Amino acid sequence: MRAALPIDTAPASGAGHQPVLLGEAIELLAPRAGARYIDGTFGGGGHTRALLAATAPDGVVLALDADPVAMARAEALAASLSVPDRLRPVQANFANLAEVARGTGLAPLDGVLLDLGLSSFQLGAPERGFSFQLDGPLDMRFDPGAGVSAADLVNELPEAELADLVWRLGEEPKSRRIARAIVQERAREPIQTTARLAAIVERAGGGRRGRSVHPATKTFQALRIATNAELEVLERALKGAVEVLAPGGRLVVIAFHSLEDRIVKRFFERESATCLCPPELPVCTCRHEPRLQRLTRRAVRPTPAEIARNPRSRSAVLRAAVRLPGVPEPTAGDCP
Numbered sequence: 487m488r489a490a491l492p493i494d495t496a497p498a499s500g501a502g503h504q505p506v507l508l509g510e511a512i513e514l515l516a517p518r519a520g521a522r523y524i525d526g527t528f529g530g531g532g533h534t535r536a537l538l539a540a541t542a543p544d545g546v547v548l549a550l551d552a553d554p555v556a557m558a559r560a561e562a563l564a565a566s567l568s569v570p571d572r573l574r575p576v577q578a579n580f581a582n583l584a585e586v587a588r589g590t591g592l593a594p595l596d597g598v599l600l601d602l603g604l605s606s607f608q609l610g611a612p613e614r615g616f617s618f619q620l621d622g623p624l625d626m627r628f629d630p631g632a633g634v635s636a637a638d639l640v641n642e643l644p645e646a647e648l649a650d651l652v653w654r655l656g657e658e659p660k661s662r663r664i665a666r667a668i669v670q671e672r673a674r675e676p677i678q679t680t681a682r683l684a685a686i687v688e689r690a691g692g693g694r695r696g697r698s699v700h701p702a703t704k705t706f707q708a709l710r711i712a713t714n715a716e717l718e719v720l721e722r723a724l725k726g727a728v729e730v731l732a733p734g735g736r737l738v739v740i741a742f743h744s745l746e747d748r749i750v751k752r753f754f755e756r757e758s759a760t761c762l763c764p765p766e767l768p769v770c771t772c773r774h775e776p777r778l779q780r781l782t783r784r785a786v787r788p789t790p791a792e793i794a795r796n797p798r799s800r801s802a803v804l805r806a807a808v809r810l811p812g813v814p815e816p817t818a819g820d821c822p
Contacts, residue, residue, distance in 0.1 A: 505532025521596035526580035529605035584726030594732035621681035656708030733811035778807040
């Protein structure tokens with residue numbers, strides 16, 4: 487991979503937010519004038535702005551976000567453009583990106599970008615409940631008007647289910663102890679705030695002494711993932727992206743924890759394979775047709791300079807693939 491493009495991120499995203507792996511993502515998307523792209527998570531708008539600049543004067547970016555506050559920022563950005571129709575904001579979960587792309591008449595697309603991280607705007611808003619460092623209502627929904635909140639899960643799930651959730655989605659080894667403490671505390675009074683939940687988890691986990699990461703980090707991650715069904719949504723988005731990409735169109739995904747990255751890695755491996763048969767079969771019988779070619783054999787990670795500039799980028803991993811043209815379906819035995 488070539489060196490990252492020297493894109494200035496300072497004016498791109500608004501105060502307090504820096505897009506992660508911006509140069510690398512834009513380089514791998516290879517945007518060009520007149521082309522059509524989806525930014526599936528507008529967030530602070532940094533990636534969208536870079537795509538608009540790279541596709542000038544007539545490229546189009548369809549910007550999605552489930553968060554209505556992010557959509558207000560996208561609409562303001564569109565209104566500020568000399569050609570407002572070049573940016574088309576739609577409030578929608580990126581699980582539905584294929585339907586939105588078709589509904590707006592922009593499919594097939596030349597590229598899809600999925601940045602799976604939270605924006606600094608979300609983390610810095612106490613009323614959204616994403617951060618254990620800021621006291622606020624225990625919400626965590628990307629769209630505050632839809633679905634159940636993290637408080638609903640914390641106060642209503644049986645202890646065993648809560649422990650499983652924290653273990654499975656947060657990879658927290660002390661999940662049973664944490665779940666037991668939560669159930670005991672909620673019996674006294676419902677847990678409604680981030681500060682109270684963080685304090686409960688910290689005590690259950692043995693405190694912060696000697697730790698560089700807050701003891702509540704993994705529990706909050708697990709609750710956020712569950713609240714927004716993030717892993718299921720990601721799987722739908724990946725499938726939808728391949729469906730609406732034109733031949734030669736590119737898919738770039740930036741993940742921030744191992745559960746997300748594992749889904750992306752396995753999806754790319756499956757969609758780029760020429761045969762999915764068990765290795766013990768002597769001939770291919772699956773008739774699988776690869777739809778993607780991987781552009782990144784190994785995950786792309788932030789440089790030390792980016793991590794120093796933006797510590798929240800330290801866990802980011804980027805993978806990319808290109809849509810293959812349609813080819814005749816293989817016959818049995820075509821694959822070794």
